[in-house]
Amino acid sequence: DTAVSQTPKYLVTQMGNDKSIKCEQNLGHDTMYWYKQDSKKFLKIMFSYNNKELIINETVPNRFSPKSPDKAHLNLHINSLELGDSAVYFCASSQSLDSNYGYTFGSGTRLTVV
Amino acid sequence: AQKITQTQPGMFVQEKEAVTLDCTYDTSDQSYGLFWYKQPSSGEMIFLIYQGSYDEQNATEGRYSLNFQKARKSANLVISASQLGDSAMYFCAMREGVYGQNFVFGPGTRLSVLP
Numbered sequence: 512d513t514a515v516s517q518t519p520k521y522l523v524t525q526m527g528n529d530k531s532i533k534c535e536q537n538l539g540h541d542t543m544y545w546y547k548q549d550s551k552k553f554l555k556i557m558f559s560y561n562n563k564e565l566i567i568n569e570t571v572p573n574r575f576s577p578k579s580p581d582k583a584h585l586n587l588h589i590n591s592l593e594l595g596d597s598a599v600y601f602c603a604s605s606q607s608l609d610s611n612y613g614y615t616f617g618s619g620t621r622l623t624v625v
Numbered sequence: 626a627q628k629i630t631q632t633q634p635g636m637f638v639q640e641k642e643a644v645t646l647d648c649t650y651d652t653s654d655q656s657y658g659l660f661w662y663k664q665p666s667s668g669e670m671i672f673l674i675y676q677g678s679y680d681e682q683n684a685t686e687g688r689y690s691l692n693f694q695k696a697r698k699s700a701n702l703v704i705s706a707s708q709l710g711d712s713a714m715y716f717c718a719m720r721e722g723v724y725g726q727n728f729v730f731g732p733g734t735r736l737s738v739l740p
Contacts, residue, residue: 544728552664552714554730567727601670609720613660614728616670 514538517602517617524592525625532587532620534602540615542566542608543585545577546601548619554601560585561608592624627651629717629731636736638707645692646702646734648717654678657721659700661691664714664733673715676700707738 515536524530536543544567545557558577559567565577574590585602599621603614630649638644650659661673676684676691684691692701704711717731 546730552733554716556728559728599668603670609658613662613672613675613718614670615672616662618669621668 514615515602515604515617517600517620519620520618521621521623523623523625526592526594528592529588529590530592530622531589532600532602532622534585534587534617536583536602536604536615538604538606538615540604540606541582542605542610543579543582544603544605544614545585545587546603547571548599548601550598558585558587559608566608589622592622594624597622597624627731628721628729629719631715631717631731631734633734634732636734637739638704638736639739640709641706643703643705644707644736646704646715646717646736648700648702648731650698650700650717650719652698652719652721654721657719659691659693660718660720661689661700661702662716662718662730663711664716665710666713670716674702704736709738709740712736712738 518533542561544559546554548554557571560579563579576588578586599619601619602617605614657678659676663671674684674686674689676693688705690703714733716733720728
């Protein structure tokens with residue numbers, strides 16, 4: 512049973528397209544996140560949701576829009592994709608915002624914009 | 626300013642030896658948490674160990690231990706008896722903020738274990 516699952520694992524698309532990445536967790540966690548890992552492996556938080564409410568919205572272009580239909584799901588929709596959006600996107604969850612058990616990460620979605 | 630600094634972009638260690646990966650952090654919060662994650666070449670992020678700012682003892686999890694020096698704001702990861710499977714990227718991370726809502730990662734250290 513995968514704890515945090517992301518789909519798709521790989522996504523290749525053309526500039527200007529709109530795409531979505533889905534994330535689901537079956538751990539009963541309250542908090543979910545989206546992280547972007549660039550080509551230099553640097554991980555940067557994009558969004559954080561706690562009980563379906565947006566907590567953190569870092570400086571990302573408004574072409575990125577998260578949607579949390581329920582506590583177990585946090586999807587990421589990206590409009591008008593650009594070359595610079597190419598990266599690995601990780602979904603993660605934690606029991607709560609201040610959990611001592613860290614985050615459980617999904618396996619990542621490698622997005623390539625051509 | 627960088628919240629998490631990992632000064633070693635790459636490290637090599639001989640199999641079965643111990644290795645220390647450095648991490649220093651910057652926060653003005655009294656309550657915070659420090660984490661280490663491993664990212665093997667397959668790409669997944671694996672949680673290794675946690676240290677709370679009020680914990681008096683250094684955290685240990687199997688072959689992993691965290692050398693926590695609060696006054697120096699350092700949280701180094703020590704891996705004992707390195708194995709080939711330990712070759713990976715290692716990220717130090719910190720959770721801070723009133724609600725613990727700020728979670729930042731360091732730039733990572735690539736560890737290569739030599740046979």
